[in-house]
Amino acid sequence: MPRSHAQLPRLFVAADLADSVDLTLDKDQSLYLAAVLRKTIGDEVILFNGRDGAWLCRLSRDSKKSVVLSVVERIAPQTRATDFWYGFAPLKSERLDYVVQKAVEMGAGIIQPVYTQYTQVNRLKPERLRANAIEAAEQCEVLSVPQIAEDISLDRLIDGWAAEHGDRVLVFADESAPSATPVQTLGELAGRRIGLLVGPEGGFSETERQKLGALPYVIPISLGPRILRADTAAVAAMAIIQATIGDWR
Incomplete structure (x- = not known):
């Protein structure tokens, strides 16, 4: 522009x-x-x-x-919407607004709330999520407003992943994963369709972590040696994905 x-x-x-x-x-x-x-x-x-x-x-x-x-x-000219799927466990009030806005700024094409065992919010207003996505697009010169997908439970997401997402790889930020740079792991996914899943405050339960880890299309990554808040983890994970295999290259 x-x-x-x-x-x-x-x-x-x-x-x-x-x-x-x-x-x-x-x-x-x-x-x-x-x-x-x-x-x-x-x-x-x-x-x-x-x-x-x-x-x-x-x-x-x-x-x-x-x-x-x-x-x-x-x-x-109109820009194409990205194919980057971002799933997140809903947070409270302003932090919920924040993660949606940052997902737009970081190039997510599809944003979907995912309820996990430790999610503290159990009801959402889709129109508020949409309004936050539009506001972020207005402020940051984004021409393709991401799709706000219907909220879903983690179990339903997993059960329907292949039918809904085909060969898309699901990267999930796992605080229990060995602390190491995720760059090499993500680099091996270059050219693949990518989804990112970030959990709630308190992370994923052990049952959820084991279920995700057993799936062939799921790739766990560590975001370093420090414990990050969920909204910080979301921005950090999106940044490293875009920098290594996304549209920052």
Whole structure:
């Protein structure tokens, strides 16, 4: 995206984007632009919808209840969604928001909550997860908003893995694994479809760990000699995967 557009507000919309189209924003987005950012007629905004790339738009009518934007030109082509699956045991409140936002920033293409034995949260609001994913995409110039998959138990995930994911390898952050660099282990997976599973605070139970370890498509990795919080472990694991076999190379 051109540097001259880097400071413009970015908004995700559901509508199709094309040349010479006028779009009326919903109430919340209109309020955000008109009342919070104090944008007025003639000011520019960038819109994206996850399908049509990024588009430069200009306010043609402003009101706190209804802002109309005129599409000017496409400034970035649509990027492909990644095939990187990220599963995580739901955490509480702000830390839940954090892991979803960081997964978007780190290039996850599919995000799925996975309930484990020690998971402390047993109910989620999918719309909140989606909102956090969209917000992260808006802030970080991500054009492909990840899919938020339906929450699932670890047992159901494992039982249906082959049918749902085919030959995808499942890497799981195992705090009980021998402390060693995971670089060599991950390097051997280059070119494979990858999934990452990070457990809750307290980690996986011994039963879960044994069940995962017995599966041929599961690869346990250590994240070093220190005990990491679940949200820290998630970012660390995604970073090492992207750096060794992902799209950072």
